[in-house]
Amino acid sequence: MPNEKIPLLVIAGPTASGKTALGIALAKEYGGEVVSADSMQIYKGLDIATAKPTAGETEGVPHHMISIADMDAEFSVADYVRLAKEKIADIHGRGKLPILVGGTGLYINSLIDNVNFDNADTVGNDGSLRKRLSEEAERLGGEVLHKRLAEIDPKTAESVPPQNVVRIVRALEIWELTGMKFSDYKRANAGRVSDYRLCMIGLNFRDRDVLYGRINKRVGIMAENGMVEECRAVYENECLGTACQAIGYKELIPYFKGDADLEDCLDKIRLGSRRYAKRQLTWFRRDYRINWIYLDDFNNFDEIIEICKKTVAKSEIM
RNA sequence: GGCGCUAUAGCCAAGUGGUAAGGCGUGGGUCUGCAACACCCUGAUUCCCCGGUUCAAAUCCGGGUGGCGCCU
Numbered sequence: 001m002p003n004e005k006i007p008l009l010v011i012a013g014p015t016a017s018g019k020t021a022l023g024i025a026l027a028k029e030y031g032g033e034v035v036s037a038d039s040m041q042i043y044k045g046l047d048i049a050t051a052k053p054t055a056g057e058t059e060g061v062p063h064h065m066i067s068i069a070d071m072d073a074e075f076s077v078a079d080y081v082r083l084a085k086e087k088i089a090d091i092h093g094r095g096k097l098p099i100l101v102g103g104t105g106l107y108i109n110s111l112i113d114n115v116n117f118d119n120a121d122t123v124g125n126d127g128s129l130r131k132r133l134s135e136e137a138e139r140l141g142g143e144v145l146h147k148r149l150a151e152i153d154p155k156t157a158e159s160v161p162p163q164n165v166v167r168i169v170r171a172l173e174i175w176e177l178t179g180m181k182f183s184d185y186k187r188a189n190a191g192r193v194s195d196y197r198l199c200m201i202g203l204n205f206r207d208r209d210v211l212y213g214r215i216n217k218r219v220g221i222m223a224e225n226g227m228v229e230e231c232r233a234v235y236e237n238e239c240l241g242t243a244c245q246a247i248g249y250k251e252l253i254p255y256f257k258g259d260a261d262l263e264d265c266l267d268k269i270r271l272g273s274r275r276y277a278k279r280q281l282t283w284f285r286r287d288y289r290i291n292w293i294y295l296d297d298f299n300n301f302d303e304i305i306e307i308c309k310k311t312v313a314k315s316e317i318m
Numbered sequence: 319g320g321c322g323c324u325a326u327a328g329c330c331a332a333g334u335g336g337u338a339a340g341g342c343g344u345g346g347g348u349c350u351g352c353a354a355c356a357c358c359c360u361g362a363u364u365c366c367c368c369g370g371u372u373c374a375a376a377u378c379c380g381g382g383u384g385g386c387g388c389c390u
Contacts, residue, residue, distance in 0.1 A: 186350055
């Protein structure tokens with residue numbers, strides 16, 4: 001069936017909503033394998049802090065796209081999409097159902113909406129160029145770079161505020177690298193028709209406080225399970241890559257330096273995680289394809305599995 | 319029991335007669351090769367209560383209540 005699209009079950013949702021457990025349960029239900037869509041679980045070394053499923057938790061269900069890059073390695077959406085697509089095709093080829101489970105909205109949407117990253121050789125990202133532009137921004141201020149951007153690409157300048165230096169630098173980077181306006185580049189790479197037959201499930205809670213309570217509690221459990229020691233090891237290895245953005249790791253640095261109490265840092269982790277969850281919900285909410293399941297509507301896990309099965313059946317991906 | 323200080327948004331807090339700064343949290347949003355990133359927007363018709371002075375009071379005066387401190 002060369003023209004048949006690959007069925008793909010997607011489980012999205014904020015951190016600590018129970019995506020991992022649900023993914024494993026549904027994988028067992030349908031004979032599936034899990035493909036993680038998490039920008040931090042990609043990296044080796046941060047296991048507890050990124051809530052990677054343990055060997056015991058996976059119950060034999062194969063998990064992919066976890067711990068595949070070194071801590072200091074560069075890894076981007078484009079890498080993710082390329083590798084995840086291969087994995088999904090492979091899983092499907094073996095007659096199993098690929099289940100995409102994760103909370104990184106950019107990764108999920110780039111993958112399922114078929115954002116074009118094929119121009120890797122010509123575009124990519126250039127570390128030294130990016131560094132130079134970032135330094136310029138720091139030296140001259142964001143406004144100066146924003147003005148420069150406004151001259152070459154007014155459209156993008158209008159949508160990116162002068163304060164958002166990271167986005168301005170990227171737009172300028174594209175310009176210097178390819179001579180393309182960022183707005184044109186964006187249009188050229190825009191999402192195309194999906195490669196997959198999708199069934200999307202989104203996890204949420206009617207009562208936000210329930211989610212936040214779970215997050216707060218989980219941070220404590222992570223700490224008990226050795227998160228601090230794990231992050232200290234990363235700290236002592238002077239991790240410099242994207243992995244340094246991981247919530248948990250960066251909030252503990254003041255503690256390692258002796259500038260803050262552990263409990264204060266754990267509170268910062270809780271706060272960071274809550275805000276992250278909110279941003280995730282903002283991202284996923286705009287995707288009209290998601291079938292939202294409000295976890296606090298159900299009494300137990302079996303009921304949740306049942307409603308998921310109904311959702312899958314209705315989607316006709318199976 | 320007496321004396322002093324104090325009361326402003328969920329929290330911290332500026333304001334000392336001219337029509338309620340700011341920070342944090344919260345809520346909403348943006349997002350195309352760093353995304354667990356970066357960034358934007360977001361609350362007080364009213365300042366503990368009652369009365370008074372004044373054209374005008376969160377600001378001054380009197381009383382009450384709560385908190386903090388000291389004294390007996």
